[in-house]
Amino acid sequence: MPIITPSLDLFVFSSLIAVLPSWYILRRSHRPKVSLRGTNPVASRPPYERVLTLLVHLHTLYVVYLLVVHWPPNLFSRLSLPITTPSDRIRSVLLDTADLGRDAPLPRPLEELLTKLGNAEVRVSYVRFGQTVIQDCVHCKTSDQYALFAAPGPALQYIREAIFVGLLTSEYSGRSRWRTFSIVGLVAAFFGEAWWTVSAPVDIPRDGTSPTMVHDNLYLFRHLLFILLPIVLSLLPASPILAPITPIAIDTKNVLNNLSKRIQLLKFLGPAIMRDEKLHEASDAAWRKNKRVGEWVREDRGVWNVASQFILAGKRPQEVKDGETALREKIQETVREMMKAAEPPVPAVPLP
Structure with a gap:
């Protein structure tokens, strides 16, 4: 019935x-998938x-x-x-x-x-x-x-x-x-x-x-x-949804593109300056001027006081030579850290 x-x-x-x-x-x-690194589940x-x-x-x-x-x-x-x-x-x-x-x-x-x-x-x-x-x-x-x-x-x-x-x-x-x-x-x-x-x-x-x-x-x-x-x-499997691009990311991308083009031009700038006599003289004068300014800065006690506070972590140099050596070592250490940070990450699972 x-x-x-x-x-x-x-x-x-x-x-x-x-x-x-x-x-x-x-x-x-549609269950959430678990990442391969063993962290929290990542919902796709x-x-x-x-x-x-x-x-x-x-x-x-x-x-x-x-x-x-x-x-x-x-x-x-x-x-x-x-x-x-x-x-x-x-x-x-x-x-x-x-x-x-x-x-x-x-x-x-x-x-x-x-x-x-x-x-x-x-x-x-x-x-x-x-x-x-x-x-x-x-x-x-x-x-x-x-x-x-x-x-x-x-x-x-x-x-x-x-x-x-x-x-x-x-x-x-x-x-x-x-x-x-x-x-x-x-x-x-x-x-x-x-x-x-x-x-x-x-x-x-x-x-x-x-x-x-x-x-x-x-x-x-x-x-x-x-x-x-x-x-x-x-x-059917769904594609990952990409996050929307923010205006800050767009501006940063444009700045990096312009900077990348300028950096690529640097390798052509040196040979071009050496081939032109006027540019060579102007470049030589600019480098000599920068050298004199650098010597003035290194000999200025006030600059060393500020550098000792912000760069040398409070170390006051006794002599200009010692301070210059310490500053150079600090800069070299900073550069090494930057180069280490720029290295590709080591994969968690070793490649076969």
Whole structure:
């Protein structure tokens, strides 16, 4: 005995079958990873991972609802009648199923549908495009007209799915590199479905059996694709989200680029100065001036007092020569520390 209605019971059961395994798989795949150095776990989850996972589950429930509760109507499958059943026989079976009298009228859409089914070409279109298209298209007479009337429905569903896939593969999801493949796959599936709908062979059997309902099978395959594609995208590895570049980092990068270009020019500056007589004399005069200034600074007792406080860590030199030696040693030590800091780090695990 159904708890609510047969359709809703089947929907709840199908939803549990579809959502629980996907929830378990997504939960295991989105666990934080532990770094190789044995430090604290480092979460590689994109910032909106939980929201996108919730959207995938809601989308799965919606597609399952369309599959179970809103399955397209099919008069022949519902009444277990072959496709070659005459319209009068279909009418009598409908009246018996509804517990109505033989002379009771049917709803107008059903009457118009039974009238159209008197044409064998319409029955072939029924197999291709489904009952809804045959019943709703009042002006359609040929298979091409039914095809044009049926095209917007699946197209809108594929557009809706493409929008959802674009949301799952947005920039902040870490899966933007999969967007092109997903959209191309949906476009290929749409054109493949359209081609198979109009070109699939439909043979009306004469032995009382029904042919394969092309529309119903394509409806099932389409919605199975809509269920599996978001789940597969969620299981694919996500790229690391890079931190946004701050204005300070941009300014620092520009300064370093300019400094790097100037440093590269230094190796050409010395030979150029030596080849030009005027530049050579000016450079020699500048170096002699710097030498005199350096001698004045080294002989100034006040400079040594300040240097002893800030550079020599409070050591007051007794003689200029001793102070110069101590200052040179301090500078050499500082340079050695800078060179040591510039060395590449030693890997924690020795390379093979």
